[in-house]
Amino acid sequence: MSKGENPFWVKVIGDQVFWLGMNKHTDEVPNGSKWCHVGHRSIKGNLIYFNWSYIPVGKDQMYGAITIKIINSSTMKVIENSGNFGKSKWQWVSKKKNFNELKANN
Secondary structure: OEOOOOOEEEEEEOOEEEEEEEOOOOOOOOOOOOOEEEEEEEEEOOEEEEEEEEOOOOOOOOEEEEEEEEEEOOEEEEEEEOOOOOOOEEEOOOOOOOHHHHHHOO
């Protein structure tokens, strides 16, 4: 989850990192309908370098590149960004959640 409680999923395969993030579900806005982003690139030491882009399921049309610092085993922080991503902090709350669990917990 990001600081704003938006869900993110990250998968690491070797030095490659894949990512999906979206706006959280509220009574007014379903998961991912406001914004939904995907990213891919690499991890080097405690830094993750992402190229990211919106996907058409969300309304925004942003894209760019970000660098994320791994702070510890459950916390990461965006330290450089382009495309108006913002310097958010992400906290792992569980190893795996599916979409139904996200809606049920809000």
